[in-house]
Amino acid sequence: MPKTKFQDVIFTIMMVILMVYAMICYNIAISMGGLSNQVFLMAFSEMPIMCAVAFVLEFLVVGRVVKNITFKTIDPAKTQPIFITLMISALTVCFMCPVMSFVASVLFNYSGADKIVSTWLQITVMNFPMAMFWQLCYAGPIVRKIFRTIFKKQLAKDK
Incomplete structure (x- = not known):
């Protein structure tokens, strides 16, 4: 969807904030044994580091890999745009969920080197369905x- 590097940065920032906040809330609710109003406030303490990590990973690594895989797999000239969007979204989750679960395992759930792999796998398996949904x-x-609304004039010019 983004047509310029600036638009790509803005789109990535918006997506990172929405995804990271929801996933932090989800993980805090799991660790607390359920959702409470307190979870929504507690999530803000983890936001700066997790958003920074997610932005760097998505913008510099995962986004490029996902687009490469998508456009080597499907022909955009013969494929409806919704299917391209769905493939990019799903592949992004497939790459970002395990990586961000690992970061969260190390930063927030570290209980020793002997448990890091099992903790990471458990968190990834629990996070994946939620992240995809x-x-x-x-x-x-x-x-x-929101992106189309903000960049309505620029996107219309590019058509």
Whole structure:
């Protein structure tokens, strides 16, 4: 969707904030044994580091890999745009979820080197369904709608 580097930065920032906040809330709720109003405030303490890590990973590594895989797999001239969007979104979750779960395991759930792999795998397995659902059903559509609204004039010129 983004057409320029500036638009790509803005889109990535919006997506990172929405995805990271939701996933932090989800993980705090799991560790607390359920969701409470307190979870939504507690999540803000982890936001700066997790958003920074997610932005760097997505913008510099994962985004490029995902686009490479997508456009080697499907022909954009013969594929409806929704399927391209869905493939990019799903692949992004497939790469980002394990990596961000590892970062969270090390930063927030570290209980010794002997448990890091098992902790990371458990967190990844618990996070993956939520991340995929949240990305495909909520975060992706919301961010794309806001993005199209903000860049309406620029996107219309590029058509």
